Amino acid sequence: MNSKVLKTLEFDKIKELLKQFAASALGHARVSSLMPSVDYEEITALHEETDEAMTILRLKGHAPLGGIFDIRPHVKRAQIGGMLSPSEFVQVASTIRASRKLTLFVEELLEEEVDIPLLQGKMGTVIPLPHLEQDIRKVVDDNGEILDTASETLRTIRTQLRANEGRIREKLERMIRSSNAQKMLSDAIITIRNDRYVIPVKQEYRGQYGGIIHDQSSSGQTLFIEPEAIVQLNNQLRELRLKEQTEIEKILQELSESVQESGEELLLIVNVLSDVDFMFTKAKFGRSIKGSKPTINNERRVKLNKARHPLLPIDEAVANDIELGNEFSSIVITGPNTGGKTVTLKTLGLTSLMAQAGLPIPALDGSEVGVFRTIYADIGDEQSIEQSLSTFSSHMVNIVDILKKVDHESLVLFDELGAGTDPQEGAALAISILDEVHGTGARVVATTHYPELKAYGYNREGVVNASVEFNVETLSPTYKLLLGVPGRSNAFDISKRLGLSDGVIQRAKSHIGTDSKEVENMIASLEDSRRQGERELEEAHELLRQAEKMHKDMQKQMMEYYEKKDTLYEKAQQKASEVVEKAKAEAEQVIKDLRKMQQEKSAQIKEHELIQAKKQLEDATPKLKTGQKKKAAGSNHELKAGDEVKVLSFDQKGHLIERVSAKEWQVQMGIMKMKVKESDLEFIQSQQKVETKPLATVKGKDFHVSLELDLRGERFENALSRVEKYIDDALLAGYPRVSIIHGKGTGALRQGVQEYLKNHRSVKNIRFGDAGEGGTGVTVVQFK
Missing domain, CATH: 3.30.1370.110 (Ribosomal Protein S8; Chain: A, domain 1)
Structure with missing residues (x-):
C-alpha cells in the first residue's frame, strides 16, 4: 500500500486517534508502525484479536494495562554486562508487575467462563518473575531511591552518615546561635557547597572562623566558609558517602546480573504486553467510533451498512449503504458540487484501509470488506506549484500513474474525473478512462458532474449510476447516497426558490435540448419512485411489527388458556380422587369387619379373596396427571420435517415445518406457525406410514401371579x-x-x-x- 494514498485518504489521522488509546509506549510504537495488510489470513487474525478485546471491554469495561514500559534497551544493556540505573530497575519491576496483574485478570475471566482463546494463548507464554520483582522492590523504591534494606553494609554506612551529619549540624547550629554570629554572619543558616556543610560569613570577618572558603556571593560581600572545627567531620562524611556510592554500585551491579539472567523472559513479557496493549488500543478506538467487526472476503466484495466517515463527529456524519463487487464493480456518482460525493469516496477508501489494518470500521454489524492488493485515489486539488501544473494536469499525472499499475486486485477512487478542462473533452476522457480501468476488473468508484456520464451506467455491464440527494426545499444536500439513481441538476429549482422570475427560468429551459430534458425528467421520475418505495417499505415494516406483536399476544393468550385448562382438569381429578379415597376407606372398614367375623364365627372367607377385592378398589382410583412434560429426548426417533408431533406445553398436535436452530423447530398447529423447543415436542408418527411390528409381551398388571x-x-x-x-x-x-x-x-x-x-x-x-x-x-x- 503506497504512502501517497494513505495520506490522501487520511489514514495518518486515524493512527493519531489510535495513539490516544495506547496504554504504554509499546502500544504507541505499534500504532506508529501500523500499515494495512494485503494478506487475508493475517487480516482475519487481526480482527479476531480486536473483536476478543472488544468483548472483554464490553463485559469488564477495562483491562489492567497500567505500568507497562519499553524495557528492551535496559535488558539488552544488562545482557552485555552494563549496570542499570535505579529508575530503569523501577521500570523493569513495574513491567513484571503489570504482566502479573494481567495474568490474574485473564484467570478471573476464565473462571467466569468467558471465551478468550487468543488472550489466554498470549498470556500463557509469559513466564512469571516474582522473585526478580521482589529483589528490585527491596533495593529501589517507586521514586528510584536506593533503600536502606538493599544490604546490611549499606544500612550500617547510612547509619554512620546520619550520625556524622547530626554532629556537624549540631556544631554549626552552636556557631550560628552564638552572641557574635548575628554580627559576623550574613544570615543564620547552614547550607552546602561542593557537598560540604558551610556557613555564610561576611567578608570582613573571614578570619574569625578559619577553615576553607568554598564560594562567595555575586556581590562578594559574603563568603561560604567551612569552619575549621568541622573540616575533619566533613572529611569523614565525604569518606562515608564514597563508601555509600561504592556499595550502591555493587548492589546495582548484582541486580543487573539478575536482570541479565532473566533477559529472555523479560523480552518475551515485553513482546506479549506490546501485543495485548495493541489489541486493546484497537478495541478502545472501535468503542469510541461505535465501530464493528467486518466480515473479510478474498473476492474484493464491499457491503457497508450505514457506514460513516470515521473522522467526522458521530452525531453529524451521514450514514450510507455502500455496495460494490456483487452485481456491479463500478459506481459513477453524478450530481452538483458540495453534495457529499468526495466524503463518500473517502469513506469507502478509508474504511477499506482500516479493515485491512485490523481496525473496527464505523458501520453496522454485518458489513463486509474485501482485501485489495492496492488502493489508488485521485482526490482533491493536488496542483504542483513547483512543476507549474494546472489542476487538470495534476490530476492527469496521477491518473496516468494509476493506469500503469492498476489490476484486477485494485480499488480505484476518482474524484471529479475529467474536471479542469473543456467539458466535452473532459467528459470524453472520463468515459475512456473509466472504460480502461473497468476493463482490468478493478473495483472503481468515480464522481463527476458531467451530464454525459449519467448514461454511462446504462450502457455498460457491471456499472451502476449513483447520486447524492439534494433537498430543494432547504437548498442543501442531505449527503445521502442513492445507488441506481443518477444525479440531476437542480439549478432551475434552486433559482426559483431564490426568487428568479419564471420568465427568465422558462427562457433558460428553452435553450436546453430535448434529450437533456428527457433525461432530467427520467431522473426526477426515478427519485419520486424511490421516495415512494421507501415510504411503502417503511409502512410494510410497521405492518410487520404490528403482526409480530399480535402473534406474540396470541401465543401468550393460548399458553394462559391451556395452563388454566390444565389447572381446572387437575382440580377435577383431585376431587374425583378424594371421592374414591373415601370409598376405599369405607371398603377397608368393611374388610376389617369381615375379618373380624371370620375370626369370631370361623366364616369361610379366603384371605386372597379379600386382598383381590381390595386391589380392585385400588385399581379404580384415578391416576392424576402431573405437570411434568415428556421430553422428545426420551424417544430414539430423530425428528424430521413433516413428522407429526405433540406440543406438550399446549397439549396440541402439529407438524414439523423446518428446524430453525439446533434446539428449535418451526411447528404448524392449525393455522398457527410458531417456534417450539425440541424438548417440548413428543413424536407421534412420521409423514410416511411406517410398518408396525408386534411388541414383545411384557409382564404387567395382567400377568397372573398367585397371592x-x-x-x-x-x-x-x-x-x-x-x-x-x-x-x-x-x-x-x-x-x-x-x-x-x-x-x-x-x-x-x-x-x-x-x-x-x-x-x-x-x-x-x-x-x-x-x-x-x-x-x-x-x-x-x-x-x-
Whole structure:
C-alpha cells in the first residue's frame, strides 16, 4: 500500500486517534508502525484479536494495562554486562508487575467462563518473575531511591552518615546561635557547597572562623566558609558517602546480573504486553467510533451498512449503504458540487484501509470488506506549484500513474474525473478512462458532474449510476447516497426558490435540448419512485411489527388458556380422587369387619379373596396427571420435517415445518406457525406410514401371579431363589401384599426367608399370619 494514498485518504489521522488509546509506549510504537495488510489470513487474525478485546471491554469495561514500559534497551544493556540505573530497575519491576496483574485478570475471566482463546494463548507464554520483582522492590523504591534494606553494609554506612551529619549540624547550629554570629554572619543558616556543610560569613570577618572558603556571593560581600572545627567531620562524611556510592554500585551491579539472567523472559513479557496493549488500543478506538467487526472476503466484495466517515463527529456524519463487487464493480456518482460525493469516496477508501489494518470500521454489524492488493485515489486539488501544473494536469499525472499499475486486485477512487478542462473533452476522457480501468476488473468508484456520464451506467455491464440527494426545499444536500439513481441538476429549482422570475427560468429551459430534458425528467421520475418505495417499505415494516406483536399476544393468550385448562382438569381429578379415597376407606372398614367375623364365627372367607377385592378398589382410583412434560429426548426417533408431533406445553398436535436452530423447530398447529423447543415436542408418527411390528409381551398388571407362595418341602437354597423371583413378579403385578407359606418345622427356612425380606428395598414390613391365616407358618409381606 503506497504512502501517497494513505495520506490522501487520511489514514495518518486515524493512527493519531489510535495513539490516544495506547496504554504504554509499546502500544504507541505499534500504532506508529501500523500499515494495512494485503494478506487475508493475517487480516482475519487481526480482527479476531480486536473483536476478543472488544468483548472483554464490553463485559469488564477495562483491562489492567497500567505500568507497562519499553524495557528492551535496559535488558539488552544488562545482557552485555552494563549496570542499570535505579529508575530503569523501577521500570523493569513495574513491567513484571503489570504482566502479573494481567495474568490474574485473564484467570478471573476464565473462571467466569468467558471465551478468550487468543488472550489466554498470549498470556500463557509469559513466564512469571516474582522473585526478580521482589529483589528490585527491596533495593529501589517507586521514586528510584536506593533503600536502606538493599544490604546490611549499606544500612550500617547510612547509619554512620546520619550520625556524622547530626554532629556537624549540631556544631554549626552552636556557631550560628552564638552572641557574635548575628554580627559576623550574613544570615543564620547552614547550607552546602561542593557537598560540604558551610556557613555564610561576611567578608570582613573571614578570619574569625578559619577553615576553607568554598564560594562567595555575586556581590562578594559574603563568603561560604567551612569552619575549621568541622573540616575533619566533613572529611569523614565525604569518606562515608564514597563508601555509600561504592556499595550502591555493587548492589546495582548484582541486580543487573539478575536482570541479565532473566533477559529472555523479560523480552518475551515485553513482546506479549506490546501485543495485548495493541489489541486493546484497537478495541478502545472501535468503542469510541461505535465501530464493528467486518466480515473479510478474498473476492474484493464491499457491503457497508450505514457506514460513516470515521473522522467526522458521530452525531453529524451521514450514514450510507455502500455496495460494490456483487452485481456491479463500478459506481459513477453524478450530481452538483458540495453534495457529499468526495466524503463518500473517502469513506469507502478509508474504511477499506482500516479493515485491512485490523481496525473496527464505523458501520453496522454485518458489513463486509474485501482485501485489495492496492488502493489508488485521485482526490482533491493536488496542483504542483513547483512543476507549474494546472489542476487538470495534476490530476492527469496521477491518473496516468494509476493506469500503469492498476489490476484486477485494485480499488480505484476518482474524484471529479475529467474536471479542469473543456467539458466535452473532459467528459470524453472520463468515459475512456473509466472504460480502461473497468476493463482490468478493478473495483472503481468515480464522481463527476458531467451530464454525459449519467448514461454511462446504462450502457455498460457491471456499472451502476449513483447520486447524492439534494433537498430543494432547504437548498442543501442531505449527503445521502442513492445507488441506481443518477444525479440531476437542480439549478432551475434552486433559482426559483431564490426568487428568479419564471420568465427568465422558462427562457433558460428553452435553450436546453430535448434529450437533456428527457433525461432530467427520467431522473426526477426515478427519485419520486424511490421516495415512494421507501415510504411503502417503511409502512410494510410497521405492518410487520404490528403482526409480530399480535402473534406474540396470541401465543401468550393460548399458553394462559391451556395452563388454566390444565389447572381446572387437575382440580377435577383431585376431587374425583378424594371421592374414591373415601370409598376405599369405607371398603377397608368393611374388610376389617369381615375379618373380624371370620375370626369370631370361623366364616369361610379366603384371605386372597379379600386382598383381590381390595386391589380392585385400588385399581379404580384415578391416576392424576402431573405437570411434568415428556421430553422428545426420551424417544430414539430423530425428528424430521413433516413428522407429526405433540406440543406438550399446549397439549396440541402439529407438524414439523423446518428446524430453525439446533434446539428449535418451526411447528404448524392449525393455522398457527410458531417456534417450539425440541424438548417440548413428543413424536407421534412420521409423514410416511411406517410398518408396525408386534411388541414383545411384557409382564404387567395382567400377568397372573398367585397371592401365595408355598415353600413347604423345598431345600433352603432353592426356596430363597423362588422367594426372590416371586417378590419381583408380585411387585410387577402391583400387589400391595402377599403371603409366603414356609411352615413351622425347625424354623430355619422361616428365619432365612424373613432375613431376606427385611433387607429387600421394596418391602415395607412383614408379620406372621393371624390365626385364620396360618399363624407362624405363614409370613405376610406388605410392599411400599
